[in-house]
Amino acid sequence: MSRFGGRVREYPAVSIDRFDRDNLRARAYFLSHCHKDHMKGLRAPALKRRLEGSLKVKLYCSPVTKELLLTSWKYKFWEHHIVALEVETPTQISLVDETSGEKEDIEVTLLPAGHCPGSVMFLFEGENGTVLYTGDFRLAKGEAARMELLHSGTRVKDIQSVYLDTTFCDPKFYHIPSREECLKGILELVRSWTSLTRYHVVWLNCKAAYGYEYLFINLSEELGIKVHVNKLDMFRNMPEILYHVTTDRRTQIHACRHPRDDDCFRGNRLPCGMTCQNGTPLHIISIKPSTMWFGERIKKTNVIVRTGESTYRACFSFHSSYSEIKDFLSYICPVNVYPNVLPVGGTEDKVMEILKPLCRSYRRNLEPRYKPLGTLKRVHKRDLSDTDEDDLFDSEFTSARPKIPKQQREESKPSSTGKSENAEGNIESTESHKATTTYTSPNVDFMDCEESNDDDDDDDEEEESEINILQVLSPVPGATSTSSFSGVTSDQQETNADVPRWDAFFKCNKLEESSENEDAFPSSADAGGSQSLFSDSDGVSDSTHISSQNSSQSTHISEQGSQGWDSQMDTVLITSQERNALDFSCFSKGGSRAVVSVLQETGSQPDSSRLKPVGPTTSCADDVACDLKSKDCGKDGEAGTAGVQDVLVEVSNSSRTPDLELRRDSQSSSDFEIPLTPDAEVPQPDKLRCLYKKLAAGESILREKKVS
DNA sequence: GCGATCAGGT
DNA sequence: CACACCTGATCGC
Numbered sequence: 001m002s003r004f005g006g007r008v009r010e011y012p013a014v015s016i017d018r019f020d021r022d023n024l025r026a027r028a029y030f031l032s033h034c035h036k037d038h039m040k041g042l043r044a045p046a047l048k049r050r051l052e053g054s055l056k057v058k059l060y061c062s063p064v065t066k067e068l069l070l071t072s073w074k075y076k077f078w079e080h081h082i083v084a085l086e087v088e089t090p091t092q093i094s095l096v097d098e099t100s101g102e103k104e105d106i107e108v109t110l111l112p113a114g115h116c117p118g119s120v121m122f123l124f125e126g127e128n129g130t131v132l133y134t135g136d137f138r139l140a141k142g143e144a145a146r147m148e149l150l151h152s153g154t155r156v157k158d159i160q161s162v163y164l165d166t167t168f169c170d171p172k173f174y175h176i177p178s179r180e181e182c183l184k185g186i187l188e189l190v191r192s193w194t195s196l197t198r199y200h201v202v203w204l205n206c207k208a209a210y211g212y213e214y215l216f217i218n219l220s221e222e223l224g225i226k227v228h229v230n231k232l233d234m235f236r237n238m239p240e241i242l243y244h245v246t247t248d249r250r251t252q253i254h255a256c257r258h259p260r261d262d263d264c265f266r267g268n269r270l271p272c273g274m275t276c277q278n279g280t281p282l283h284i285i286s287i288k289p290s291t292m293w294f295g296e297r298i299k300k301t302n303v304i305v306r307t308g309e310s311t312y313r314a315c316f317s318f319h320s321s322y323s324e325i326k327d328f329l330s331y332i333c334p335v336n337v338y339p340n341v342l343p344v345g346g347t348e349d350k351v352m353e354i355l356k357p358l359c360r361s362y363r364r365n366l367e368p369r370y371k372p373l374g375t376l377k378r379v380h381k382r383d384l385s386d387t388d389e390d391d392l393f394d395s396e397f398t399s400a401r402p403k404i405p406k407q408q409r410e411e412s413k414p415s416s417t418g419k420s421e422n423a424e425g426n427i428e429s430t431e432s433h434k435a436t437t438t439y440t441s442p443n444v445d446f447m448d449c450e451e452s453n454d455d456d457d458d459d460d461e462e463e464e465s466e467i468n469i470l471q472v473l474s475p476v477p478g479a480t481s482t483s484s485f486s487g488v489t490s491d492q493q494e495t496n497a498d499v500p501r502w503d504a505f506f507k508c509n510k511l512e513e514s515s516e517n518e519d520a521f522p523s524s525a526d527a528g529g530s531q532s533l534f535s536d537s538d539g540v541s542d543s544t545h546i547s548s549q550n551s552s553q554s555t556h557i558s559e560q561g562s563q564g565w566d567s568q569m570d571t572v573l574i575t576s577q578e579r580n581a582l583d584f585s586c587f588s589k590g591g592s593r594a595v596v597s598v599l600q601e602t603g604s605q606p607d608s609s610r611l612k613p614v615g616p617t618t619s620c621a622d623d624v625a626c627d628l629k630s631k632d633c634g635k636d637g638e639a640g641t642a643g644v645q646d647v648l649v650e651v652s653n654s655s656r657t658p659d660l661e662l663r664r665d666s667q668s669s670s671d672f673e674i675p676l677t678p679d680a681e682v683p684q685p686d687k688l689r690c691l692y693k694k695l696a697a698g699e700s701i702l703r704e705k706k707v708s
Numbered sequence: 709g710c711g712a713t714c715a716g717g718t
Numbered sequence: 719c720a721c722a723c724c725t726g727a728t729c730g731c
Contacts, residue, residue: 001721035722045711293719717723717726
């Protein structure tokens, strides 16, 4: 929760995301997004009175935020005081003190924040320097680098202060699976269930808050099933959303809510009251979006966890992970940083300890660290501007950082993050991560990687010491940031290079996803891919892995064969768990553009596509589905449920408890991966030779690892 | 009666 | 473990 007081020290005449107390005197207001904890005081009588007595006081926000805000009658009184600013359009604003007539000009730019519909960051530029207020944000690694307006020319702007969303600024949140990975996990789960019969429905147990819309949109587009919601009038002017939600309860995906919706669900009733259709009882599963995080060294992305007979948790995060925050901040490299949020167990000091090293005002104090990786050192370009001599990190970090698209950033970025992260961050985070492990792992909902951490030292080392190399040589998992680095699929990256704008955001999302998906979907754009994944898992795996494998496959395997180390992990998982279930040829690569179109077509496909039998390995599910259709309803329920459990979640070995599953996963991902991997991919001699050559050149440890 | 705050819940 | 929100109790105006 934001504990930001509303004002930045550089421009105290404006108030952002807080509207009470001192903020009542602000000359201008800014709202980053429509979540209640950022709207404190926004409808208070005191502020209302202030508005009534003023012609000048305005509230600035994105068009979408304006729309959402004014949908609620409680905020209608703002109507004539809101100014919607287009995203990524610098705008001059005069801050006038109405009593003294004093005036100050400021330029503000809204940057997409990826947190919820309409969410933005505010970039203020004026006499007192450039200030970035992030609001709440979720940006993948490298996204800051793709924001044109954070740059001036080819360099990052000189930013004085960043007011930062530090919700997950704690090493224990090191990695949160990317939006795309999470989405795919959910998609496959929903697909596998809803394709059994039309009476198999999914309830998305979402909080009452904006931010799930892109999930609805993507599910609807992919599956051709609209999402039932309680209300949709706030989207009346947002066709991209509106089209995918419905108030018609006769749909297979629900995100409706009810004050006691958990009770409803327990009574096999949807929050909207539906229990059956055409006299046939519904078979309902619930999926609760939850934040799941992973330790720094394990990128295993088990994005779905089964928590009960028919309940699941799915990974979903509105906020950037620890590593994403650090990536973001180290790219911006402001003079100062101020946390907007205290992470739960954390203190301001602890957060600052993490953030300080990424800021200029503190970096000058750091000693250059010995780095065994020579290439990473050559960053020390002479900077052009503001830093002094001995400030060697400063310079490179701040000014010598080329803007990302197309250019090669390996010198600035990997080293900048690498140095501080490797030096301090990782070590410290390792420690605290361990500390948190004990309480995390017993918990059903969150995965922990400790066990494998402890065991597989080589992996640890690998990732820990070579995180820079990893970034240079291969795509970072779940991030679109690959575009930041030279030598990696720059082509396809350019398709991803768009900065996420809100209106484009959800679409973009999809595009990005598809380009990442290219491996996953081309030949199995219909239910086939997932179905075959789910079925036949001869008792080894659950849907969780399936989804994540699926996503990791698509996410990490790139044309260049430069898949990251983590995809390896996932590959291993698949191999060990579902070898015979999977036909990986269906993941073979395709051009990203092709995939985009496939996905788009899929989106518009009628229901029949998802009810169709989908291939040999799906026979189980299909049989179930067919059986269900032909049998009487009473039996249907049983058969359907049982069948799908087999298909989806057959966890076998009685290890139905999620945390047991987790443990086993960790094991399979660590202890046993080496033996298993060759099964999936036997290194070809010439490939090996090539790899060795690269190794000799000092650059390809990662690949070597990957292949081994 | 309203709002602010807190506790408790999802 | 979280978030963002809701409800209900309590207090103050």
